[in-house]
Amino acid sequence: MSCVLGFDVGSKLIGVAVGNRVTASARALATVAMRNEIPDWFALDSLCGEWLPDTLIVGLPLTLEGREQPASRRSRRFAKHLQKRYNVQVMLADERHSSREAAQRFADARSAGLKRRRDALQIDAEAAAVILERWLHEGANAP
Structure with missing residues (x-):
């Protein structure tokens, strides 16, 4: 399987976004709550299981x-917890400007009539898709 x-x-x-190495594409999937630096592990377990x-x-x-x-420490801590919990490869990827790009994608889709204001709740998932797409295009398949 080539799911990322x-x-x-x-x-x-x-x-959260899902991507495919074969097609080098990604799409927004979901948002998961984070409370007091603790993610909703039940939701993440469900997504990883699916x-x-x-x-x-x-x-x-x-x-x-x-x-x-x-904020870098939060991401590093989360990555370590993912590694321990799921025992799969976990990598960090530069996310500079991903939120801005996600917001622009949302604005473009909204002006084209493809998204509504209530869809803005998924902007974090869209940012994850941007991060994942960049990673896929920057040599994710390299040995």
């Missing part, structure tokens, strides 16, 4: 200069 799940980790929500990913990609928030910041 991507995550955009925030303080309140985690965006999609059976062989790799998990966690967005790493960096400053514009490429340095780590406080």
Whole structure:
């Protein structure tokens, strides 16, 4: 299987996207609650059980200069927990500008009549799709 799940980790929500290495494509899947730095593991277990990913990609928030910041620690901690819980490959991917790109995609889809205002709740999942697409296009299939 070539399924990959991507995550955009925030303080309140985690965006989740699913991607395919063969097609190098990704799509927004879901948002999962994060409370007091603890994700909704039941929801994540369900998603991992349904999609059976062989790799998990966690967005790493960096400053514009490429340095780590406080939010970077949250993503690193989440990645470590994923590795222990699911025992699959977990990788970090630069997520700079992913939220901006996700917001632009949403705005474009909304102006085209493809999305509604209530769909904005899925913007974190769209950001995860952006992170995952970048990872897939930047050599995810390289040995």
